[in-house]
Amino acid sequence: MEAVIAEGVNIYYNDYKAVEGLNFKLKEEETLLLLGPNGAGKTTLLRTLAGFHKNYDGKLLIFGRKPSDGRELISYVPQTHSLNERVPLTAVEIVAMGGLYKKGFIHNNIPKELIKKAEETLKFVGLSKIKNKPFKELSGGQKQRVLLARALVSDPKILLLDEPLSALDPNARVEVTSVLGKIKREKRISMIIATHDINPLTEIGDKVMLLNKRLVAFGTPDEVLRDEIISEVYGPLSKAVKVGGKLYCIIGDVHLQGRGGKR
Ligand SMILES: Nc1ncnc2c1ncn2[C@@H]1O[C@H](COP(=O)(O)OP(=O)(O)OP(=O)(O)O)[C@@H](O)[C@H]1O
Ligand SMILES: [Mg+2]
Numbered sequence: 001m002e003a004v005i006a007e008g009v010n011i012y013y014n015d016y017k018a019v020e021g022l023n024f025k026l027k028e029e030e031t032l033l034l035l036g037p038n039g040a041g042k043t044t045l046l047r048t049l050a051g052f053h054k055n056y057d058g059k060l061l062i063f064g065r066k067p068s069d070g071r072e073l074i075s076y077v078p079q080t081h082s083l084n085e086r087v088p089l090t091a092v093e094i095v096a097m098g099g100l101y102k103k104g105f106i107h108n109n110i111p112k113e114l115i116k117k118a119e120e121t122l123k124f125v126g127l128s129k130i131k132n133k134p135f136k137e138l139s140g141g142q143k144q145r146v147l148l149a150r151a152l153v154s155d156p157k158i159l160l161l162d163e164p165l166s167a168l169d170p171n172a173r174v175e176v177t178s179v180l181g182k183i184k185r186e187k188r189i190s191m192i193i194a195t196h197d198i199n200p201l202t203e204i205g206d207k208v209m210l211l212n213k214r215l216v217a218f219g220t221p222d223e224v225l226r227d228e229i230i231s232e233v234y235g236p237l238s239k240a241v242k243v244g245g246k247l248y249c250i251i252g253d254v255h256l257q258g259r260g261g262k263r
Contacts, residue, residue: 001063003028003158003190004049009058011041011048018044020214022058026192028157031184031204033221034194036211037233042194043079045211046160049192050076063157075151079162079194081143085136091146092118092131098150114153121149124186125179141172145179152183158190159183165197173200180204198225202247221247 004026011019019041026032034042047053048060051067051074062070075098083094095118096110110118122131125145130138135146144164151159164180165173177200184191184204195201198208208224210216212233217224224230225240225247239250 001028002026002061003030003063004032004192005059005061007059009048009056009060011044011053011056013044013055018213019048019056019211022215024209024215024218026190026207028063029188029190030206031191031193032207032209033198033201033205034192034209034211035196035198035233036216040211040233041213042211043162046076046162046192046194049158050074050160052076072154073157074160075154075156075158076160077147077151077162077164080167081147083135089135090132091127091135091138091142092122094135094146095121095149095153098153118149118153121153122146124152124182125149126175139172140168141175144168144172144176148176148179148183152187156189158192161191161193163194163196165195165200173197177201177204196251198251199248202249225249 002025006022006024009019009022010017034045036042044053048056049062049067051071054068060067063073067074092115093110096114099114099117100110119131122128125148127142127145127149130142135143138146164176168176180193181204183189193201202221202225205221207219208221209218210224210229210233216233217229227239230238230240230249230251234251241248241250
């Protein structure tokens, strides 16, 4: 079964069309890297796929269901986390909350099985040792891994990640990238990862989408990450280079180029 089918999808904010005429398919277990300049519609698309933004038309199915009917299949990790860090929750409690939200209630007593599941998931992301530390005391990379564990604890079939590497220092990027690779290899769930920083991720991307309000290109990394395609979105100085079989993109300017998108 296809993880995602989009046919003629338009996404709106009131009358403003933020994403236009989108067509693509993503297979089960595939990872899609979602690229595009600021304002291209990446977050809008992810929030629509997650079932949070409902102002769209066209056909959009996640494992055969409308996004708003498939919430237990989907986990979404927003661009910047919205956890209130004044609430003194530990890492394992934050992860367990990912299981509670899915069931539609928030609880003071987290069931024991869920704590156990949360501990296993923290182990999966390499954070067993800090499970009882307050979330607010963790490093940026550790926080992002806790948020990944929180998204995984409900056993989703698709993971939607908005800029999981932004706001991280280089070491933390390596930590989080390696967890994303592990999710792909061992959990085999579909992922859609919006990112400005494609280079660390080209190896885990089965497909790449270049979005600039409309779909500019969609295909394998080799098909999409070519000078003439990326320069259409990122400007004439953008280049794709292959070094030792690994594909890198050099992107000069990530701001919206003159393609008529208003911000
Ligand atoms: N809540 C909103 N109300 C109205 N317009 C919005 C809203 N959120 C986003 N937009 C507009 O929709 C378009 C797409 O925004 P979106 O945040 O999806 O882009 P993005 O690709 O995620 O950008 P970035 O790389 O900066 O995160 C922009 O023109 C933006 O101004
Ligand atoms: Mg965004």
